[in-house]
Amino acid sequence: MTPISQTTTAVTPLRPSAHFTAETSWLNDPNGLVHHDGLYHLFFQTNPFGSTWGNISWGHATSTDLVSWEEKPIAIPANEQEMAFSGSAVVDSRNTAGFAADGETALVAIYTSARPPVGEAPGLQTQSLAYSVDAGTTWTRYSGNPVLDIDSSEFRDPKVFWHGGDDGHWVMVVVEAVARKVLFYTSPNLIDWSFSSGFGPAHATGGVWECPDLFPLQVDSTGETRWVLVVSMNPGARAGGSGTQYFVGDFDGTTFVAERLSTSDDPDSYDWLDYGRDYYAAVSFNNTPDGRRLMIGWASNWDYANKTPTAPWRSAMSLVREISLTRTADGRCRLRQTPVLPVHADGVTVSEHLIPLDLGQRSTIVLDTDGVGHEHVRLHFERDEAGAHLIFEREDSGLTDFHSTFAAPNRVPIGTHLESPMNVQIVVDATIIEVFLGDGVQTVTEQVFPAAPLRSARTVRHA
Template sequence: MTDMALGADTLRPTAHYTAEKTWLNDPNGLLHYRGVYHLFFQNNPNGRTWGDMSWGHATSTDLVTWEHQPTAISYTDDEFVFSGSAVVDVRNTAGFAQPGETALVAIYTSAATPDSGAQTQSQALAYSVDEGNTWVRYEGNPVLDIGSTEFRDPKVFWYGGEDDGHWVMVIVEATNHRVIVYTSNDLRAWTRASHFGPAHAVGGVWECPDLFPLRVEGTDETKWVLIVSLNPGGIAGGSGTQFFIGDFDGETFTAENLTDSAELEDYDWLDYGHDYYAAVSFNNAPDGRRLMIGWASNWLYARDTPVYPWRSAMSLVREVTLERRPDGAYAIAQRPILPESGIEVHRFTAPKGERAVATVSNSDGERVTITAGDGALVVDRSQAGENDFHPDYRPAAAAPLPEGDVDVTIVVDGPIIEVFADGGRVVMTEQVFPARALDRFEVS
């Protein structure tokens, strides 16, 4: 199969965002402002592999139809623009807005390019006073520099009330497997407050942290969720995204779901598939909703996937909620935001004590099988088309399922399959590369 076999007019996904003709990876700067969702992302504007990293930009009003925008923050000869976040500075704490203006402020990792003669990763600001259309780098950059080569991916949010709150940044010391908490009153001067980790999966570097509160469904209780991506060392091999649940007092996160086990299966994962990484949530989402999106790929083989002219896609946006299980433990549930048409959505139920096998296929016999039952959900992509483009493209992934009847929803959008089981408490995302659309469905 050649690159052209999965070109823009065949299997480019509809609801999973892709850059027009270039490479993308981690979502950045997710933000809702004045009715518009802003998706920034790691992008090489000059090619289809990782390279001149900049912040690409897309916008949406419904989270499923995305409009390409010009590059937001471009690389320079001395600086790659790595992952980060964006906030609405309604209080003008940073002083970037003039009277009558509101500044959107991006906090990103400034990574020294090879041509710069340096190797450091520091934190920098850029701001926009025209609703995210154009961005200006802060002249006082960097605003946080500890002299490290592995210090990146700041997620910033406001904590507390209007008059007594402060900015919080969670950021990783990647090779130390630590999430560091910093605080600030103005987004410019930052004070280290605490750290979390190492904990649970540490088989690769920690990246792309996120920290946010969730109300426990059906109660008045609120817990805090810390997201940490890991590469490699994920549950399915290669990239993965784990989470911790606990409490946060504005300076220190304390996890409640820690275990001494050394088994990956005993940790909490946002997604058990091969292709879900760097998931972060939108700041300022309306109605208090917690909306997340991840990169639907895996660093093991992302640079080699046989698609053209784009390479890599985002996951669907997922609404995240928190529940308390009968055993007292907390569980995250994820519900995909689906378009009204344009993709395939299938549902089936695996009755208690039985195994159900669903197949999505095409007229060429290419297929993916989804098996639910016997305490496990298995997605097998070994016969779904091209699978020899990289030796680390693995054929199957598995996730634990509870006893009892289990509902399963399968979303098929071009080369991306997302599977949501047990009310979205178990999720798997997989890339597949068939010659044509998987438009058939059956259950046995």
């Protein structure tokens, strides 16, 4: 592989402590999220040779608490035949693929093989396997790759899970990116796949669809089980550039049916996983203890991801969020997201603020450096004839001139289903701000690049 380097004239001295970053390299989509033998495994898209996108391989990190991560050697390196694009990992406890010997359990990664162009023919994207029989320490590519090939250059990002009991089957959720379609395949063994159905295009279609996920959740107020289909899209998200939407519905093992499809072309009529500019490609962990649904996203945006002012690392993951489903006062099922936070403060610079707000009164929350510098972020809460909204301003947050739109404000509608007074939880960790409105029914994630940590939060009430 040819090394890629990046030179910057000014970089932030800050690095997040509770948001995972690769030590010395580029990072994007989370991959292969799985729990096994007491460890959470986070795989991720990385360039082992530089801090911009390229030479894409699967990096690897592990954690016991979802906050402190230990980076491991590259799990699936790019080679001359392919780059290893996004995908998922499963614990093949039934040994359906036959990779494990007696006394072993195989972890199986299902990833997109991004093959280079041949002559005038475009490069193909196919689905391939790699497996580990030593608890994720080393990985071997399956000799029969690819296991799914539809002769497409825009076919990627498989999320795989087991559906049903002992008589169940594997399900693969994958996208035809440019067609804005989610496809569903089934398999008895992770190797032989049969097409089942498709979903889409629907709702936001202004960019390619990527990084799908599908999982069941019980509605907290009724106990009914609904399925949530998550789809990321770039560009064309409601806040600009990259973003992630979701659909709530039913899944019978082969077909997903959404319970609500908006007929409006207003993006605010859709369900967005996050309303900020820096939450993308979010997917959930497989095989979590006690059936918890835990999700992590890439805290960046393709508009400026290759230019953010950090070195030698670039990009971070979001905090892990525990996901639940609630039916709000307007009758709709919506996701609630609760951050997994550090349990102690030793060596951790995370600031958390919980602020009750009256949505009937104009207010501004100011995050600043507590006198160390002049950098700050303003969160304006206002109401007009269109309803309540939050304006996230990062114009004076530090380094902003690396991209023409980075400093522009983000106007976020606050759903009418959120009651007043509303709790606002703000988590600040060096370059990442995550805002949770109404106990996490609506979230906003944004990057900032100050010279000193934004430790202080004060609320200004306006007449």
